[in-house]
Amino acid sequence: MGVKSFIRKILSLVWLSYKIEANWTSIGNYLAYITVRPTFTLLLMIFIFVAVRGNQQFGYFILVGQAFYNLIGSGIMGVAYTLWDDREHYRMLKYMYIMPVNFSIYLVGRGLYKYIEGILPLAISFIIGSIIINVPFTELHIQWSLLILNYLLGYVWIVALGLLIASLMFFTTEYGWIVIESLMASLLLFGNIIFPSDLLPFPLNLISNALPIKIWIDLNRELIIGDLNYFNFQFVELVIMSFSYLIVALLIFKESEKIARKNGLIDIVTTH
Amino acid sequence: MIKEILKVAYARAYVRIKGTNRDITHYIADVFLPLFGVSAILFAYKALNAPEIFLASAAIGASMMAFWYNVLWSMASQFYWEREHGNLTLFVASGSPLTGILLGMALGGAFNMTLRASGVLILTIILFNIKLNQAAILPTFLLFILTLTSLYSLGMIFASSFLRFGRSVSKVNELLGEPILFLSGVYFPIGVFPLAIQILASFVPLALGIEGLRELLVLNKSMNDVIWIYLLLVFLTFLFSFIAIKLLRKMEKEGRSKGTLTLRWE
Numbered sequence: 001m002g003v004k005s006f007i008r009k010i011l012s013l014v015w016l017s018y019k020i021e022a023n024w025t026s027i028g029n030y031l032a033y034i035t036v037r038p039t040f041t042l043l044l045m046i047f048i049f050v051a052v053r054g055n056q057q058f059g060y061f062i063l064v065g066q067a068f069y070n071l072i073g074s075g076i077m078g079v080a081y082t083l084w085d086d087r088e089h090y091r092m093l094k095y096m097y098i099m100p101v102n103f104s105i106y107l108v109g110r111g112l113y114k115y116i117e118g119i120l121p122l123a124i125s126f127i128i129g130s131i132i133i134n135v136p137f138t139e140l141h142i143q144w145s146l147l148i149l150n151y152l153l154g155y156v157w158i159v160a161l162g163l164l165i166a167s168l169m170f171f172t173t174e175y176g177w178i179v180i181e182s183l184m185a186s187l188l189l190f191g192n193i194i195f196p197s198d199l200l201p202f203p204l205n206l207i208s209n210a211l212p213i214k215i216w217i218d219l220n221r222e223l224i225i226g227d228l229n230y231f232n233f234q235f236v237e238l239v240i241m242s243f244s245y246l247i248v249a250l251l252i253f254k255e256s257e258k259i260a261r262k263n264g265l266i267d268i269v270t271t272h
Numbered sequence: 273m274i275k276e277i278l279k280v281a282y283a284r285a286y287v288r289i290k291g292t293n294r295d296i297t298h299y300i301a302d303v304f305l306p307l308f309g310v311s312a313i314l315f316a317y318k319a320l321n322a323p324e325i326f327l328a329s330a331a332i333g334a335s336m337m338a339f340w341y342n343v344l345w346s347m348a349s350q351f352y353w354e355r356e357h358g359n360l361t362l363f364v365a366s367g368s369p370l371t372g373i374l375l376g377m378a379l380g381g382a383f384n385m386t387l388r389a390s391g392v393l394i395l396t397i398i399l400f401n402i403k404l405n406q407a408a409i410l411p412t413f414l415l416f417i418l419t420l421t422s423l424y425s426l427g428m429i430f431a432s433s434f435l436r437f438g439r440s441v442s443k444v445n446e447l448l449g450e451p452i453l454f455l456s457g458v459y460f461p462i463g464v465f466p467l468a469i470q471i472l473a474s475f476v477p478l479a480l481g482i483e484g485l486r487e488l489l490v491l492n493k494s495m496n497d498v499i500w501i502y503l504l505l506v507f508l509t510f511l512f513s514f515i516a517i518k519l520l521r522k523m524e525k526e527g528r529s530k531g532t533l534t535l536r537w538e
């Protein structure tokens with residue numbers, strides 16, 4: 001498969017996702033709708049800091065952590081939820097499956113839309129949060145090129161986590177939801193999101209160290225405030241970790257797909 | 273008529289309780305999953321060196337969150353889903369009063385969520401060594417019941433009015449989720465809000481309930497100190513129930529004449 005053809009397929013899938021997600025209302029309403037939830041989730045966390053009147057550094061820690069956590073949720077759901085939605089809700093999975101597109105690429109493309117869509121609520125909630133905790137915008141020296149690189153790198157491990165859940169979704173629907181919720185909840189606890197994960201007692205801190213999210217979120221914090229302006233060892237570590245996760249996830253997904261196909265589970269509808 | 277409503281409510285509540293609790297893995301998931309989130313919040317408070325009362329308040333608020341989600345997803349949108357699955361037609365054709373079905377949904381949902389919220393709260397108390405005022409058990413219980421009656425009455429209003437919506441009902445639910453949790457101050461005291469927002473929050477049963485529970489269990493206040501919360505919750509229960517019954521009758525009448533009670537795939 002050539003690069004051009006690959007990009008064309010991905011763009012088509014992103015466009016398809018947009019059409020599916022946004023066709024129920026006008027574009028203005030849709031943009032407002034996708035922004036409300038992440039913004040209020042961020043406010044819920046920011047007001048923990050406001051209630052205690054903590055130091056501003058910690059407010060910034062929560063602000064960036066929660067704003068990007070929403071983006072992670074969007075990306076993971078985009079990949080994993082598509083399988084459920086196409087099969088159980090729209091009942092289109094069998095048609096998608098016979099398309100001349102690798103099934104994992106199909107999920108990656110569909111999920112990418114949600115990851116891109118997440119930028120708007122991220123930006124809006126970040127601005128609102130910054131105003132509430134008084135982060136002066138003049139003090140932010142955003143390293144755009146590295147931040148964009150980190151954003152793209154983030155999708156690698158987010159896809160990996162999404163594919164791992166999707167692998168499970170082949171075999172279950174009811175418990176698949178529990179796994180999605182568990183993953184998102186555990187990322188909030190272990191992901192260095194609203195408190196430094198070093199505070200976790202042993203051996204819970206080891207889980208945090210094994211997750212790419214910890215480095216990824218820290219890099220975002222440093223790149224937005226401008227404390228980091230070069231490609232350092234943290235990036236190398238993140239690249240290795242993210243691609244390792246992706247390779248393992250793809251292998252597991254392929255194997256699960258094979259088993260599901262053999263057992264006739266690809267288009268099974270359980271109406272859960 | 274009241275006897276009939278209660279019989280239908282019992283039947284509907286039975287299905288809801290039996291259906292939700294027949295698989296223990298769901299109960300385990302419903303108790304342990306929120307624990308991850310609550311733990312993260314409590315660790316954040318610890319990182320901020322917040323006084324113990326903030327941790328206790330957040331533990332109470334977080335355990336009450338499940339009720340709000342239950343009201344949205346298992347009350348508000350329930351009639352919509354019943355219609356999609358074809359059950360609403362059967363309910364109406366059976367002659368069972370819809371108010372009884374709504375009441376049963378509320379009772380069953382409240383019971384299920386109480387089992388889960390208690391589990392979350394007990395585990396949080398054990399894990400984070402949280403101290404609550406044990407002497408306030410009785411007023412707390414009364415306040416908790418009033419919070420549930422007003423909250424589920426609000427859910428009954430939603431259930432009646434959500435019949436109007438098509439498939440956008442899930443979007444409406446999503447939009448109502450976090451803003452109300454924020455307004456209710458699930459993780460922080462609503463005293464941090466400006467006065468106007470605090471007044472607005474006092475019409476939200478969840479906000480009133482959580483605030484009352486905090487005052488009794490964390491700040492060691494007496495029932496007399498928070499009597500206004502009890503009175504407001506009683507008032508809201510009557511008001512919401514009245515509106516819900518009126519709305520339900522209107523929707524049923526409209527649905528019958530316009531044929532929308534059986535309309536699917538909108």
